[in-house]
Amino acid sequence: MIRRPFLVAPIAIACLFASQGLYASRVNMIAPVNAMFVRSKTVKFQLHNASAAAMDLKAGDTALTLKAGETIKLDLPTGTRIVTNAASSAHPAGTLVLEVSTGFSGSTVTLR
Structure with a gap:
């Protein structure tokens, strides 16, 4: 019964660090290829x-x-x-x- 809080705390900390890492990641936007060839x-x-x-x-x-x-x-x-x-x-x-x-x-x- 005492093991449950020991498992929840590392998972919660990992989720906090993961959310910051995802927020700081670069957003990939695909530019249309024909935009390069337009005069x-x-x-x-x-x-x-x-x-x-x-x-x-x-x-x-x-x-x-x-x-x-x-x-x-x-x-x-x-x-x-x-x-x-x-x-x-x-x-x-x-x-x-x-x-x-x-x-x-x-x-x-x-x-x-």
Whole structure:
């Protein structure tokens, strides 16, 4: 009769340590294989310069010169940042003009 408490105590201690070990274990999540092969979505839109002066822009790694009143068509991946490359009267150098998102698809963005 006295043997029963001696057997319950080690089992209870083992369960306590096992639960902590299971809680700290890494959760395995299976990522779909086709996610590695998906290209980033590109967005097609137009950029229009409505100011009186030319604008030097940088879209990602590409330098662009947008003359006064000119409209250009762009096809850029989402997340690409378009910044001013040179200072102008309205925008200092390095100013973020826009970050490409799917909301710009098929639209014309006018810069002033």
